[in-house]
Amino acid sequence: MKIGVMLRDALRRLLGRPLTIGYPLKPERPATPRGYRGMIAYDWETCIGCMLCLKVCPSGAVSVADRRKVTFDVGRCIFCGQCAEICPVGAVRLTSEFEMVAVDRSAYRVGPRW
Amino acid sequence: MELHLATAASAPIVLLVSLVYEGVDRKLRARMQGRVGPPLLQPFYDLVKLFSKDRIIPFTAAYPLFNYAPLLSASCALAGGALVFVVLVTGLQLAGDLLLVFYLLSSSSLLAMVGGASSGNPYAAISLSRGLSVLLSYKLPMLLSVLTAAIKAGGTLSLASVIALQAEAGGGIATLSLGGALALLAFMLCMPAEGEVPPFDVTTAKTEVVHGFLIEYGGPHLALVKIAKGVSRFSTALLAASLFLYTPARPPLAAMLCLLEAMCIAVLTITVPGTVLGRVKPSQVVRFCLVAPTSIAILSLAISLLEAGGLA
Amino acid sequence: MTRERELMRVPFGPIHPALKEPVKLTLLVDGEEVVDVSIELGYVHRGIEALAETRNIVQVLHLVERVCGICSHAHPLCFIQAIESIGGIEPPERALYIRSLVAELERMQSHLMWLGVMSYQAGLLTLFMYALRVREGILDVLEEFTGNRVIKEVNTIGGVRRDLDDRIIARMRSAVKELRRALKLLIEAVHDKTLESRLEGVGVLEHGEAVELCAVGPVARASGVDFDVRRDDPYAAYSQLRGKFSVIVRRGGDALSRTEVRILEVLESTELVEAILDELPQGEVRLGKPLLRLSREIPAGEDVSRVEAPRGELLYYVRTDGREFLNRLRIRTPTLANFPALMAMLRGSELADVPIILSSIDPCIACAERVTLVDAREGARRTVRLSELRRGGG
Ligand code: SF4
Numbered sequence: 001m002k003i004g005v006m007l008r009d010a011l012r013r014l015l016g017r018p019l020t021i022g023y024p025l026k027p028e029r030p031a032t033p034r035g036y037r038g039m040i041a042y043d044w045e046t047c048i049g050c051m052l053c054l055k056v057c058p059s060g061a062v063s064v065a066d067r068r069k070v071t072f073d074v075g076r077c078i079f080c081g082q083c084a085e086i087c088p089v090g091a092v093r094l095t096s097e098f099e100m101v102a103v104d105r106s107a108y109r110v111g112p113r114w
Numbered sequence: 115m116e117l118h119l120a121t122a123a124s125a126p127i128v129l130l131v132s133l134v135y136e137g138v139d140r141k142l143r144a145r146m147q148g149r150v151g152p153p154l155l156q157p158f159y160d161l162v163k164l165f166s167k168d169r170i171i172p173f174t175a176a177y178p179l180f181n182y183a184p185l186l187s188a189s190c191a192l193a194g195g196a197l198v199f200v201v202l203v204t205g206l207q208l209a210g211d212l213l214l215v216f217y218l219l220s221s222s223s224l225l226a227m228v229g230g231a232s233s234g235n236p237y238a239a240i241s242l243s244r245g246l247s248v249l250l251s252y253k254l255p256m257l258l259s260v261l262t263a264a265i266k267a268g269g270t271l272s273l274a275s276v277i278a279l280q281a282e283a284g285g286g287i288a289t290l291s292l293g294g295a296l297a298l299l300a301f302m303l304c305m306p307a308e309g310e311v312p313p314f315d316v317t318t319a320k321t322e323v324v325h326g327f328l329i330e331y332g333g334p335h336l337a338l339v340k341i342a343k344g345v346s347r348f349s350t351a352l353l354a355a356s357l358f359l360y361t362p363a364r365p366p367l368a369a370m371l372c373l374l375e376a377m378c379i380a381v382l383t384i385t386v387p388g389t390v391l392g393r394v395k396p397s398q399v400v401r402f403c404l405v406a407p408t409s410i411a412i413l414s415l416a417i418s419l420l421e422a423g424g425l426a
Numbered sequence: 427m428t429r430e431r432e433l434m435r436v437p438f439g440p441i442h443p444a445l446k447e448p449v450k451l452t453l454l455v456d457g458e459e460v461v462d463v464s465i466e467l468g469y470v471h472r473g474i475e476a477l478a479e480t481r482n483i484v485q486v487l488h489l490v491e492r493v494c495g496i497c498s499h500a501h502p503l504c505f506i507q508a509i510e511s512i513g514g515i516e517p518p519e520r521a522l523y524i525r526s527l528v529a530e531l532e533r534m535q536s537h538l539m540w541l542g543v544m545s546y547q548a549g550l551l552t553l554f555m556y557a558l559r560v561r562e563g564i565l566d567v568l569e570e571f572t573g574n575r576v577i578k579e580v581n582t583i584g585g586v587r588r589d590l591d592d593r594i595i596a597r598m599r600s601a602v603k604e605l606r607r608a609l610k611l612l613i614e615a616v617h618d619k620t621l622e623s624r625l626e627g628v629g630v631l632e633h634g635e636a637v638e639l640c641a642v643g644p645v646a647r648a649s650g651v652d653f654d655v656r657r658d659d660p661y662a663a664y665s666q667l668r669g670k671f672s673v674i675v676r677r678g679g680d681a682l683s684r685t686e687v688r689i690l691e692v693l694e695s696t697e698l699v700e701a702i703l704d705e706l707p708q709g710e711v712r713l714g715k716p717l718l719r720l721s722r723e724i725p726a727g728e729d730v731s732r733v734e735a736p737r738g739e740l741l742y743y744v745r746t747d748g749r750e751f752l753n754r755l756r757i758r759t760p761t762l763a764n765f766p767a768l769m770a771m772l773r774g775s776e777l778a779d780v781p782i783i784l785s786s787i788d789p790c791i792a793c794a795e796r797v798t799l800v801d802a803r804e805g806a807r808r809t810v811r812l813s814e815l816r817r818g819g820g
C-alpha cells in the first residue's frame with residue numbers, strides 16, 4: 001500500500017530537461033534511422049519500365065507515365081516500400097525525409113522530368 | 115462604500131494572480147511529466163480566445179440559469195478573493211467576514227455546477243449530483259478548520275483579528291500551536307477537492323463524465339467558469355495562507371508574502387497531487403473527506419478550545 | 427417496465443473522451459449503477475475484407491498490416507502464415523526467429539501503451555506519460571530495424587524483409603534492459619493506492635463466464651483461463667522457444683488482474699527477446715525466389731491461421747484462387763472476441779468504472795469493425811445473440 005509513487009519520477013523530471021521538443025524542428029533535429037521508409041525518390045533514367053512496381057503497389061500510388069516510365073503519387077503512397085523492394089534495377093528508393101507537408105499537390109508527384 | 119471600492123479595485127489583482135498561478139500550475143505539471151509545456155501566459159491567451167467566441171446555448175437548457183450562472187459564479191469567486199486581499203492589505207475589521215468569504219467561495223462552486231446542470235445534459239446532471247456530495251464533504255472540515263483559527267483569535271469571526279493575532283504573536287497560527295497546525299493540515303487535505311484535481315476531480319473527470327458540468331459550456335461562458343474556478347481555488351489558498359501562515363511584516367510586504375505562500379500552498383496541494391495521483395471514485399472522495407480531514411479538524415478544534423480555556 | 431422509466435439512459439460515445447475510437451455504448455443507469463448496456467459498432471467500418479478481395483496477395487499483405495496500428499505485426503504474420511501453409515512454403519529458421527522477435531517487441535509496446543491509456547482513464551496522466559516514455563525506447567529500436575515506428579512491414583512471403591545486424595542487436599539488448607529497469611516503477615505505480623483502489627474488484631469476469639463467452643488473450647488469462655496460442659499452438663519460432671517463457675495467469679478476473687497479467691507479460695517478453703537474440707540462428711532471412719514468383723505459385727486453397735496478438739488470439743481465414751488473388755479473407759480480431767465478455771463486466775458496475783472496464787479489455791475498435799453486436803436481455807438472462815455475430819461480416 002503506497003501512495004504517490006509517481007512523485008519520485010515527477011520530481012526527477014522537474015529537475016531534468018524536458019523530453020519533448022518543439023516543432024518546427026530546429027536545425028539540429030533528431031536523426032532519422034538508416035532504412036527509414038519515407039519520401040519516395042525515383043531515378044527515372046535508370047527505370048527500365050518493367051511495371052513491377054505498378055503491380056505490387058497496394059495503394060495504387062504508381063501510374064504509367066510517357067515512354068514506359070512511372071509516376072508516384074506520394075499523396076496516395078503508404079510507404080510500404082514494396083516498390084523499392086521489387087524494382088529490379090533499384091530505380092525507386094524510400095528516403096529518410098519524413099516532413100512532407102505541402103500546399104500544392106504537384107509536390108507529391110514524383111515522376112520523370114524530361 | 116470604501117470597502118466596495120477597495121474590493122472592486124482588488125478584484126483584478128486577484129484575477130491576475132490566480133491566472134499566473136494557473137500558468138505556473140500548467141508549466142510545473144508539464145515539466146513533471148517531462149513535457150515542455152505551454153507558455154506561462156497560456157491561461158491569458160485561453161481567456162482572450164474564449165471571450166472572443168460566440169455563446170452557444172443548448173435548446174434543452176434552462177436559459178436564465180444556464181446563461182447567468184457563470185457570471186454570478188465568477189463574481190462570487192472574485193468578490194471572495196478580493197475581500198481576503200483587501201483585509202490583508204488594509205487590516206480592515208469586518209465582523210463575520212470569514213463566513214462571508216467562505217460563503218462566497220462555496221456559492222461560486224455551487225453556481226457553476228448548477229448552471230452547468232441546467233443545460234439538460236445527462237453528464238452534467240451526474241456531475242451535479244456527484245459535486246453536491248463532494249462539496250458538502252470537503253467544505254465541512256474546511257469550515258471547521260477556519261473556526262479553529264477564529265477560536266484562536268478570541269472567537270471573533272473576522273479575518274482581520276486573526277491576522278492581528280498572528281502579527282502580535284510574530285508568526286502564523288500553524289507555526290505557533292498544535293491545534294493550528296492540525297487545522298492547516300485538515301484544510302490542505304481538502305484543497306485537491308477544492309481545486310478539482312486528482313484524486314478528487316470526480317465532478318469534472320474527463321473520461322468519466324466528459325468534463326461534467328462544463329460539458330455544454332463554451333466560449334465566454336466557459337471563460338467565466340474557468341475564471342470562477344481559478345480564482346476560487348487560489349482564493350482558498352490565500353485564505354489558508356492568511357489564516358494560518360501570516361508572516362508579520364509591513365502591510366504591503368505582508369500581503370505580498372501571503373500571496374507567495376498561497377502560491378506555494380496551491381502548488382503543494384493542487385499541482386503536485388493532481389500530477390502524481392490517480393482519480394478515486396465519488397464515494398471514496400466523500401468517505402475520505404468525512405474521515406481524514408474531518409477528524410483532524412475536529413481534533414484541532416478540540417485542542418484549540420482546550421488551549422483557549424487554558425489561557426483564560 | 428415501470429422500473430425502466432426511472433432509469434437514465436446515458437450515451438457513452440460514439441464520441442467520448444474515454445474512447446480513442448468511436449463505438450457507441452448505451453448505458454442504462456440507475457443512480458451510479460449500470461443496469462444494462464448495449465454496444466453499437468460500425469462507426470469506423472473500413473471494408474478491409476472486401477477490399478482484400480480486389481487485391482493480389484502481395485498487396486493484401488500490406489493492406490492487413492494496416493488493420494490495426496498497434497498490432498501491425500500480428501496481422502500480416504497471421505495472414506502470411508495462412509498463405510505459406512497454402513503454398514507449402516517454409517521460411518528459413520532465422521526468419522521465424524525474427525518474426526517472433528518483432529512480435530514480442532510489439533507486445534511490449536502494445537501493453538505499455540495500454541497501461542498508459544489505463545492510467546489516463548484513472549486520471550493519472552503522469553503515469554500515462556511515463557508509460558509512453560518507456561514505450562518510446564522500444565519504438566526506437568523497432569524504427570531502427572523495420573524503418574517505421576508502428577507500421578513495421580517486416581513480413582514477406584517466405585521470410586522477412588530485413589535482417590538484423592550486430593548494431594541493431596546491441597541496441598535491442600540495451601533497450602530491453604532499460605525497459606526492465608523501468609518496469610519496476612510501473613509495477614509499483616499500479617499498486618499505488620489511488621490507482622489500485624480503482625482497479626481492484628472492478629469489472630470482474632468469472633472463470634466460467636470467460637470460458638462461456640469465449641474471452642481471449644490477457645482478459646481470459648486474468649480470469650484463470652490458461653491459454654496462450656504461443657504455447658498451445660506454436661507458430662513462428664515459439665516451438666523452439668517453449669521453455670523460455672511462461673504464460674501469466676491470474677484468478678482475480680478484475681481490472682487489477684488484467685493489469686498485472688499485461689505488465690508481467692511485458693516482463694516475459696523481455697526475457698523472450700533476449701532468448702531470441704541469444705539463439706538467433708545464422709542463415710538467410712527469406713527464400714531465394716523472387717516474391718512475385720512465390721506469389722504466383724500459391725495454389726487455390728484455404729486455411730485458418732492464428733497468432734497471439736498482444737490483445738489475444740487473432741484469427742485469419744484465407745481462401746486463395748490460385749491466380750495471385752484472394753477469394754475471401756476473414757479476420758476475427760481479439761477485441762471482437764472480447765466484446766461479449768465486456769458486456770458481462772459492465773453490467774452491475776458503477777458508472778465511474780465504465781471507462782476503466784472498457785479500457786481493461788484493451789479495445790481496438792477499428793480492428794473489430796466488421797459486425798454488429800446486439801444484446802438481447804430479458805429479465806435476468808444474459809445472452810449475446812451469436813447468430814448476429816455470424817450473420818454480420820464483411
Ligand atoms: S511505397 Fe508502397 S505504396 Fe508507396 S509507391 Fe511504393 S509500393 Fe506504392
Ligand code: SF4
Pocket residue numbers: 046047048049050051052053054069070083086087088089090091092
Ligand atoms: S519497378 Fe523499377 S524499373 Fe520497373 S517500372 Fe518500377 S521503377 Fe521502373
